[in-house]
Each structure stands twice: as C-alpha cells, then as structure tokens.
Amino acid sequence: MPVKVTAQRSAAAGGSRLSLDVLFRKFTGAIALLVTLSLAGILIALTRESWPALHRFGWHFLISTAWDPVSDNYGALVFIVGTVVSSVIALLLAIPVSFGIALFISEMAPRWLREPVSAAVELLAAIPSIIYGMWGLLVFAPWFGNLEPWINDHLGAIPWLGALFQGPPMGIGMLAAGIVLGVMIIPFIAAIMRDVFLVTPQALKESAYAMGATTWEVARYVILPYTRTAVTGGIFLGLGRALGETMAVTFIIGNANNLSASLLMPGSSIASVIANEFTEATTHLYKSALLALGLILFVITFVVLVLAKLLLLRLDRMEGRRA
Amino acid sequence: MISRYRRRRLLNAFNLTMAVLATAFGLFWLVWILWTTIRFGAGAVNTALFTQDTPAPGASGGGLRNAFVGSLILLGMAVAIGAPVGVLAGTWLAEFAARRRLGAVVRFLNDILLSAPSIVIGLFAYAIIVDPSGRFSAYSGGVALALILIPVVVRTTDEMLRLVPGSLREAAIALGTPYWKLVTRITWKAAASGILTGILLGIARISGETAPLLFTALNNQYWSTDLGHPIANLPVVIFQFAMSPYTNWQSMAWAGAFIAVAFILLLNLVARMLLGRRRPRA
Numbered sequence: 086m087p088v089k090v091t092a093q094r095s096a097a098a099g100g101s102r103l104s105l106d107v108l109f110r111k112f113t114g115a116i117a118l119l120v121t122l123s124l125a126g127i128l129i130a131l132t133r134e135s136w137p138a139l140h141r142f143g144w145h146f147l148i149s150t151a152w153d154p155v156s157d158n159y160g161a162l163v164f165i166v167g168t169v170v171s172s173v174i175a176l177l178l179a180i181p182v183s184f185g186i187a188l189f190i191s192e193m194a195p196r197w198l199r200e201p202v203s204a205a206v207e208l209l210a211a212i213p214s215i216i217y218g219m220w221g222l223l224v225f226a227p228w229f230g231n232l233e234p235w236i237n238d239h240l241g242a243i244p245w246l247g248a249l250f251q252g253p254p255m256g257i258g259m260l261a262a263g264i265v266l267g268v269m270i271i272p273f274i275a276a277i278m279r280d281v282f283l284v285t286p287q288a289l290k291e292s293a294y295a296m297g298a299t300t301w302e303v304a305r306y307v308i309l310p311y312t313r314t315a316v317t318g319g320i321f322l323g324l325g326r327a328l329g330e331t332m333a334v335t336f337i338i339g340n341a342n343n344l345s346a347s348l349l350m351p352g353s354s355i356a357s358v359i360a361n362e363f364t365e366a367t368t369h370l371y372k373s374a375l376l377a378l379g380l381i382l383f384v385i386t387f388v389v390l391v392l393a394k395l396l397l398l399r400l401d402r403m404e405g406r407r408a
Numbered sequence: 409m410i411s412r413y414r415r416r417r418l419l420n421a422f423n424l425t426m427a428v429l430a431t432a433f434g435l436f437w438l439v440w441i442l443w444t445t446i447r448f449g450a451g452a453v454n455t456a457l458f459t460q461d462t463p464a465p466g467a468s469g470g471g472l473r474n475a476f477v478g479s480l481i482l483l484g485m486a487v488a489i490g491a492p493v494g495v496l497a498g499t500w501l502a503e504f505a506a507r508r509r510l511g512a513v514v515r516f517l518n519d520i521l522l523s524a525p526s527i528v529i530g531l532f533a534y535a536i537i538v539d540p541s542g543r544f545s546a547y548s549g550g551v552a553l554a555l556i557l558i559p560v561v562v563r564t565t566d567e568m569l570r571l572v573p574g575s576l577r578e579a580a581i582a583l584g585t586p587y588w589k590l591v592t593r594i595t596w597k598a599a600a601s602g603i604l605t606g607i608l609l610g611i612a613r614i615s616g617e618t619a620p621l622l623f624t625a626l627n628n629q630y631w632s633t634d635l636g637h638p639i640a641n642l643p644v645v646i647f648q649f650a651m652s653p654y655t656n657w658q659s660m661a662w663a664g665a666f667i668a669v670a671f672i673l674l675l676n677l678v679a680r681m682l683l684g685r686r687r688p689r690a
Binding site: 105106108109110112113114116117118119120121123124126127130131133134181182183184185186188189190193202204205206208209211212213214215216217218219220222223224268271272275299300301302304322325326328329330331332336356359360363364376379382383386387390391393394 | 427434440498524534616622643665
C-alpha cells in the first residue's frame with residue numbers, strides 16, 4: 086500500500102518542486118479521467134449516430150421483428166432475442182463446468198497440479214474469438230451436424246420442450262453458437278470461482294470436515310454459501326462477455342434474420358448482424374439502425390457488467406483481508 | 409444409518425467425478441482447438457505466405473504479407489497511443505488516488521471498459537473518426553485497438569504499482585525526493601516488469617481482435633502502408649478467407665490463424681515468466 090503523502094508536504098522545501106509535483110498529479114489525473122470519460126463518450130457518440138433510426142422508429146424499434154433494408158424498415162427484437170438466447174445457452178453450459186473446474190482446482194487437485202490446470206483453462210480466454218469462429222464453422226459445426234439427428238430424435242421427442250430441438254441437421258445455428266460461446270466464457274467464470282473458493286477461510290472448511298462432512302458437502306453447504314455473491318458476480322461477468330461476443334457467433338449462428346422456435350435453426354445476434362451487414366449498409370437509415378443495435382448492446386452489457394462488478398467488490402474485500 | 413452413509417459417499421464420489429470430468433471437458437476444447445489450428449495451419453505455412461500479398465478471388469498462390477505488415481502497423485499504433493495513456497492513468501490510480509473515492513470510481517469504470525464488447529469500441533471509433541473523416545483508415549483502427557488496450561494497461565499498472573512497498577516511497581521522501589521523481593525513477597522502476605507484462609497481455613488481447621477493425625481499418629487486398637486509407641490486417645483477412653468457398657483461401661486462413669495463435673501464446677508465456685507468481689487477475 087502506498088503511503089499517503091500530500092503534494093504540499095513534500096513540496097514544502099521549494100516552489101518549483103511544488104509546481105512539478107502538482108503538474109504531474111494533475112496530468113496523470115486528467116488522463117485517468119479521460120479514460121473513464123470514454124465510457125460516456127461511447128454512449129453519446131452511439132446515441133448521436135443512431136438518432137435517425139431511434140427518432141424514426143421510437144420505442145417500436147425494440148419490439149419490432151422487421152429487418153428489411155429494401156423498404157428501410159428496421160426492428161431489433163430478432164437480434165435481442167438471439168443475443169439473449171445464445172448467451173443463456175452459453176451460461177447453462179459454462180456454469181456447471183466452471184463450478185466443476187473451480188472445485189477440482191481448489192479442493193481436489195494436488196498443489197502441484199493447481200497452477201498448470203489453472204493456466205490451461207485461462208488459455209481458453211487467450212485464444213482470439215476469430216479462431217473460435219473459424220474452428221467452429223469448419224470443424225465443430227460439421228461434427229455437431231452429425232450429432233443433430235440424434236438430438237432431433239431424442240430431445241425433439243420430449244413434449245413441449247421438443248419443439249426447441251427439431252430442425253434440419255445443419256451444424257450451425259443457435260445451439261451450436263451457444264455451445265461455443267459457453268466454452269469461451271468458461272475461463273472467466275472458472276477463474277473467479279476458483280479465486281473465491283481459495284479464499285474461503287480454511288477454519289470454516291475444516292470445521293465442516295471435522296463434523297464428518299464429505300468434500301461435496303463442504304463445497305455445497307460451506308464454500309458455496311460463503312462465496313455466493315462473488316460466484317454470482319463471476320457468472321454476470323461471463324454473461325457480459327457472452328452478450329457482446331462477436332466473431333465466433335457471426336461464424337456459427339447462421340445469420341438468419343428471423344425468429345424460429347427451434348434452437349437448431351439459424352438465428353442472429355446483435356453483434357453478428359452488425360459485423361455482417363455494417364459494410365454493406367448503404368442507406369443512412371440502415372447504418373443508423375445498425376448503430377442503434379450497437380447502442381442497445383452497449384447499454385445491456387453495461388448494466389450486466391456493473392452488476393457483476395458490484396457483486397465482485399466483495400471478492401476484493403475478501404482478498405484484501407487475506408493479504 | 410448405513411444406507412444413508414453410503415448414499416452420502418456415493419453422492420460425494422459422483423459429484424467429485426463430475427468435477428474431474430468438467431475439468432477434462434474444459435481442457436478437451438483447448439486441446440481440440442489448438443490441435444486443429446496446428447494440423448491445418450502449420451502445414452500451410454510457407455515462404456510465399458510472408459513474401460506475397462493476398463490473392464484475388466479464385467487466383468492461386470499469394471500470401472499474407474500485406475496482412476502481417478498491416479497488423480503490425482495497427483498494433484504499433486495501438487501501443488504507441490495506449491501504453492503511455494494506460495501507464496499514466498494507472499499511475500494516478502495507484503500513486504495519487506489509492507484511497508480516494510474518485511479513484512475507486514475510476515477503477516470501477518475502467519474495469520467495465522475492460523470487459524466492454526470490442527464491437528462497441530469499434531462502432532465508437534467509427535462514430536468519432538471514420539464518419540467525420542468520410543473514409544475508413546488505418547489510424548481509426550489503431551485508435552480502436554488502443555481503446556481496448558488502455559484498460560488492460562491501466563489495471564495492471566495500478567495493481568503492480570500498489571505492490572511496490574511503501575517503505576521504498578518513504579525512504580525516497582525522507583531523502584527529499586520530489587514526488588514526480590519518486591514515481592518516475594523509483595516506483596516505475598520497481599514495477600517495470602509488471603507494467604511491461606500488462607502491456608504484453610494487452611497486445612496479446614488486441615492482436616486477435618477482429619470486430620472493431622471491421623468498421624475502421626476495414627481490409628485491403630493490396631500492399632498499403634498509408635495510414636489514411638484502409639489497410640490489410642490479419643484478423644479481418646482470416647475472417648474473409650475462412651468464410652470464403654475457395655480452398656486455397658481457407659488454408660491460408662488456417663496458416664494465418666496458426667501464426668496468430670502462436671504469437672498470442674508466446675506473448676502469454678513471456679508475460680507469465682516475467683511476472684512469476686505476482687500475477688494479477690485479468
């Protein structure tokens with residue numbers, strides 16, 4: 086921790102020193118504020134650029150499923166639904182897997198194995214989105230396409246839920262995109278779960294073990310309740326990542342600008358439609374509608390990330406106490 | 409009682425097995441992706457890749473020279489803008505705002521910026537540079553990448569400077585060192601490897617970024633080093649080539665992907681070695 090030394094005190098020795106010290110503090114402070122203000126800048130710039138579309142369609146933009154560049158009629162609903170559905174699929178996959186990984190690293194793995202396994206899982210986050218997308222389209226989707234007839238026959242036969250799993254075995258589509266997204270956010274969620282699991286007080290765990298609890302019971306009834314807030318924060322952080330993920334989704338989601346009941350059908354997310362159509366957007370209103378989608382995405386992810394960080398403040402405090 | 413005991417043991421064994429399987433599942437994807445990239449990519453690497461420019465649709469031969477150079481130019485611009493800004497902002501956070509409310513707010517918002525979708529950053533760069541200037545350009549791409557780099561550098565600089573022991577600062581102050589000199593000559597030096605690591609991790613993060621470049625640097629089939637015009641770059645070329653129906657384009661995309669992944673993994677490795685155990689959460 087740095088010592089708090091005010092500029093006045095260290096500057097008491099001379100006038101020129103005062104000005105340099107103050108200048109340095111003000112200059113770095115101005116740059117830090119500038120970085121922070123860029124968030125506000127993003128909001129203002131995107132609102133200004135998307136104003137023509139927002140003005141023309143109003144709130145209707147949010148609930149309209151139209152997306153017709155020919156007649157210049159746009160709505161965001163298809164893409165908002167696509168973004169949310171693919172992210173929810175990703176979370177359904179990533180949460181249990183991340184929990185398992187964190188549990189393995191913090192409670193089961195021998196000490197020498199912790200660091201390599203953690204590092205390997207974190208590498209998943211280092212691989213760029215474009216590589217996931219390319220791999221997803223050229224390797225994963227054909228493989229997944231072979232699996233889909235089975236999904237059709239078995240999951241598709243379930244009453245009510247079955248409609249979600251019926252469709253042609255194309256490989257690409259909402260479900261495939263959700264799965265790849267899930268793999269992409271595993272490292273973020275797993276890292277936070279692992280960190281908080283590791284800072285759970287040893288005495289708490291040991292007292293449960295002393296009562297005869299099994300490792301699973303300690304995880305379920307001691308560690309998880311103790312770390313609930315931060316775990317939720319980690320999940321929100323993963324959600325924030327999934328919502329805005331672009332290239333991987335663009336490759337795999339199938340890019341169909343309509344809603345379908347089945348998860349095996351192609352769809353679109355906010356990010357994928359912007360990536361696909363931005364350079365082709367010829368009319369002013371078209372481009373403005375795409376920027377409005379970007380604004381919606383920014384607002385959604387901003388809210389999710391703020392929630393995540395608020396929940397994670399607890400983690401920082403816990404680590405601070407340990408340090 | 410026996411059956412209850414056994415049930416608990418079984419549940420424990422089952423769930424712990426699932427945890428091991430979950431770990432194996434996570435690592436399985438990593439191995440699968442890396443293995444595919446090596447299998448399709450390593451074989452497609454040849455000298456033409458580095459000596460020739462991207463080919464026209466349907467044409468045979470060609471390489472990725474313009475894309476490699478373009479990417480390096482974009483990275484260079486991003487680091488030239490992002491590294492000083494990030495280090496200075498991080499310095500303010502650690503040295504002047506460590507316990508101030510304003511510092512906490514800036515730190516909080518910087519973390520949000522760190523996780524903000526890169527496509528939104530790209531749209532922002534489009535809105536403030538491309539749209540007013542009327543054309544796609546390399547420098548707008550550099551600015552977009554810098555905006556993604558900055559929060560990474562701010563965060564690591566802040567964390568690394570706060571690890572510098574207070575006694576070091578006290579010793580310098582006791583000798584009458586002005587605070588600006590204390591920061592530039594002593595704490596920066598003490599945290600140098602950490603700050604450098606932050607910059608390296610930031611470079612690793614932006615060198616695969618594709619989405620923001622789609623609206624800024626765009627792409628260029630030809631050799632160009634003109635910052636005022638669209639410039640070829642590796643991620644967008646990979647995107648275009650991987651989506652294409654031409655097999656020679658696809659194999660070139662794999663070669664590019666292989667080189668990008670190798671570069672990024674190397675940066676991560678160097679960063680890890682530089683830092684040893686004092687690794688910040690990213």
